Amino acid sequence: xxxxxxxxxxxxxxxxxxxxxxxxxxxxxATGIGVIPRxxxxxxxxxxxxxxxxxxxxxxxxxxxxxxxxxxADFQQANESWMGFSRIxxxxxxxxxxxxxxxxxxxxxxxxxxxxxxxTYQQPKVMMLGARGFPGNSICHANSFFVPGHNTRxxxxxxxxxxxxxxxxxxxxxxxxxxDDVDIRRVITNLCVMDFGxxxxxxxxxxxxxxxxxxxxxxNTAYPVVVPASVPTTPAPTVEQLAIIAALDPHNQRAAQIxxxxxxxxx
Amino acid sequence: xxxxxxxxDAVAQIEDGMTVGIGGWGPRRKPMALVREILRSDVKDxxxxxxxxxxxxxxxxxxxxxxxxxxxxxxxxxxxxxxxxQARQSGAIEVMEIDEGMMLLGLRAAAWGVPFIPTEVxxxxxxxxxxxxxxxxxxxxxxxxxxxxxxxxxxxxxxxxDRADFRGVxxxxxxxxxxxxWFARAAKNTIVSCDELVDTSFFADPARARExxxxxxxxxxxxxxxxGAHPSSCSPLYGFDVAHFKAYTxxxxxxGIEGYLEKYLGADEAEYQRNVGGxxxxxxxxxxxx
Numbered sequence: 001x002x003x004x005x006x007x008x009x010x011x012x013x014x015x016x017x018x019x020x021x022x023x024x025x026x027x028x029x030a031t032g033i034g035v036i037p038r039x040x041x042x043x044x045x046x047x048x049x050x051x052x053x054x055x056x057x058x059x060x061x062x063x064x065x066x067x068x069x070x071x072x073a074d075f076q077q078a079n080e081s082w083m084g085f086s087r088i089x090x091x092x093x094x095x096x097x098x099x100x101x102x103x104x105x106x107x108x109x110x111x112x113x114x115x116x117x118x119x120t121y122q123q124p125k126v127m128m129l130g131a132r133g134f135p136g137n138s139i140c141h142a143n144s145f146f147v148p149g150h151n152t153r154x155x156x157x158x159x160x161x162x163x164x165x166x167x168x169x170x171x172x173x174x175x176x177x178x179x180d181d182v183d184i185r186r187v188i189t190n191l192c193v194m195d196f197g198x199x200x201x202x203x204x205x206x207x208x209x210x211x212x213x214x215x216x217x218x219x220n221t222a223y224p225v226v227v228p229a230s231v232p233t234t235p236a237p238t239v240e241q242l243a244i245i246a247a248l249d250p251h252n253q254r255a256a257q258i259x260x261x262x263x264x265x266x267x
Numbered sequence: 268x269x270x271x272x273x274x275x276d277a278v279a280q281i282e283d284g285m286t287v288g289i290g291g292w293g294p295r296r297k298p299m300a301l302v303r304e305i306l307r308s309d310v311k312d313x314x315x316x317x318x319x320x321x322x323x324x325x326x327x328x329x330x331x332x333x334x335x336x337x338x339x340x341x342x343x344x345x346x347x348x349x350x351x352x353q354a355r356q357s358g359a360i361e362v363m364e365i366d367e368g369m370m371l372l373g374l375r376a377a378a379w380g381v382p383f384i385p386t387e388v389x390x391x392x393x394x395x396x397x398x399x400x401x402x403x404x405x406x407x408x409x410x411x412x413x414x415x416x417x418x419x420x421x422x423x424x425x426x427x428x429d430r431a432d433f434r435g436v437x438x439x440x441x442x443x444x445x446x447x448x449w450f451a452r453a454a455k456n457t458i459v460s461c462d463e464l465v466d467t468s469f470f471a472d473p474a475r476a477r478e479x480x481x482x483x484x485x486x487x488x489x490x491x492x493x494x495g496a497h498p499s500s501c502s503p504l505y506g507f508d509v510a511h512f513k514a515y516t517x518x519x520x521x522x523g524i525e526g527y528l529e530k531y532l533g534a535d536e537a538e539y540q541r542n543v544g545g546x547x548x549x550x551x552x553x554x555x556x557x
Contacts, residue, residue, distance in 0.1 A: 058443065085443060086445070086446055093368065126352075127352040131339075132366075135394050140387070167391075169391070172391040173391070
C-alpha cells in the first residue's frame with residue numbers, strides 16, 4: 001500500500017503531477033528537458049510505466065534513469081543502446097516520443113516560442129535560443145509543457161512572437177491535416193495542471209495545486225481557461241514517490257526550480 | 268594522398284562569400300582552432316551553417332557572418348550565446364532559422380545530390396513564415412502538403428576530430444559524432460582538425476575503424492591541432508572549459524569582443540593556448556556530467 005505524504009515541496013508535487021503525463025504512453029522515448037520534467041519522466045519510468053525509454057541526455061539509451069548531477073566515481077549507467085543526435089531525429093520522425101519542455105511563451109492555441117521576443121524578426125528585442133527542435137517535435141509526436149512561474153508573460157495575450165511549435169490554431173492547419181493531428185498532452189505549472197481539451201482545443205483546467213484558486217489561475221493566464229464543473233486538487237505525492245525522487249535527485253536540484261522552493265501545501 | 272596542411276593554409280582556402288558548415292553541437296567538439304584562424308584572416312561575408320555555440324558567436328562578433336543558417340545557438344550550461352544575441356538584437360546578420368532536423372535533412376539532400384527532401388517538419392510554424400524560400404509542395408502519393416527542405420550545399424566544412432591519419436581517415440572516439448558525417452558529405456571541401464595525427468595502422472583495430480563515420484574521400488585537408496576544440500569539449504580527451512566560457516560570456520557585457528580577442532586570440536594557436544593556460548590545462552578539463 002502506498003502512503004500519501006503530508007510534507008512535500010511544490011516542486012515535488014509538480015514532479016508527481018508531470019509524471020502522470022507519461023502514464024499511458026507505452027513504449028516511447030520520454031524526454032524531460034530541465035530538472036522537473038526529467039525527474040517526472042524518470043519517476044514514471046521507475047513506477048507505473050516501466051516501458052518508457054530514456055537517454056542519458058548525451059548519447060546513450062538507458063534501461064534505468066540516471067540520477068541528476070555529479071555521480072560517484074564508480075557509478076555505471078545502465079546503457080542499452082547508442083542514441084546519438086542523428087538517431088534522436090529518426091526517433092522524433094517516427095513519432096515514438098513524448099517530450100516535456102519549458103517554452104518562454106505559450107499562446108491560447110498551444111503554440112510556443114523559444115526563439116525571440118519583441119522588436120522585428122530582423123532585429124528582435126530579446127534573442128533567445130532559436131526554434132531548436134520544436135517545429136519537428138510538435139508535428140511528429142506528443143508534447144507536454146512545464147512552467148515553473150505561471151504568469152501572463154508566458155500564457156500571453158495574442159499569438160506568440162515567434163511560433164516555434166505548431167498548436168491548435170485553425171489559421172495554421174497545413175493542407176491535408178487536421179488540428180487533431182497535433183498532440184499536446186499536459187501543461188503543468190506551479191499553480192495547476194491543464195490541457196488543451198476544452199471546446200475547440202481551448203486550454204482547460206484539470207486540477208489545482210493545494211490552496212490555489214480558479215481565479216488565481218485565470219488572473220495569471222491572459223486568455224480564457226475552461227473550468228469544468230468540479231476541479232479536483234492535484235494529488236499529493238506518496239511517501240514512496242518522494243523516496244524515489246530523492247534517490248533520483250541526490251543533490252536536491254529540484255529545490256532550485258520554483259522560486260523560493262515553497263511547500264506543496266500553502267502555509 | 269597527403270592531405271596535411273597548416274591551419275593558416277587550410278583556412279586560406281575559404282573565400283569571401285562562401286558557405287561554411289561547422290561540425291559539433293553547442294559547446295561540444297567544435298573546430299574552434301580553425302574558427303580562430305578565420306578570425307585572424309581577412310575573409311568575410313560568410314554564410315555559416317551550424318548547430319551553433321561559441322563558433323557562431325565569435326564569427327558574428329568579428330563581423331565575418333553575412334548570413335547564419337541555424338536552429339539554435341547555445342552554450343548549453345549558459346543557455347543564451349552572448350555574441351549571437353548581440354548580432355541578432357542589432358540586426359547585423361541575415362538569418363535562415365530552421366528546425367534542428369530540417370538542418371540535417373538539408374545537409375543530407377546536399378550530400379545525396381538531390382534538390383530537397385520532403386518533410387512535415389516546419390509546417391504551421393514561423394520557420395516557414397520567415398523563410399519564403401522554403402517551398403511547400405504537393406505529394407504525388409497523398410493529398411497533403413509537404414515542406415521541400417532545400418539542400419544546404421556547403422563550399423567548406425570545418426570539423427574537429429580526435430584522431431586522423433595523413434590521408435584524412437578520421438576517428439571520433441567520443442560518445443557522439445553529432446551530424447559531422449553529414450557536414451563532411453555536404454561540402455565540396457572538408458577541413459578537419461585533429462587532436463592527434465596517427466599512423467594509418469591505428470585504424471586496423473575494428474573497434475577503432477567503427478569510430479570512423481565518413482570515408483577519407485570526404486576529407487579534403489587534415490590539420491593537426493592538439494586541444495583544437497578548446498573551449499568546447501572533445502570527449503573523451505577533455506571537457507569544455509566552464510571558466511573560459513564564463514569569461515567569454517562576461518566579456519560581452521564588459522570589454523566586448525575586442526577585449527576578449529586582445530586577451531586570448533594571439534597570432535597563432537600556440538599563442539592562444541599560452542593565453543588560456545596551456546595544452547596541459549586543456550587536456551585536464553573534466554568531462555561534463557549530464
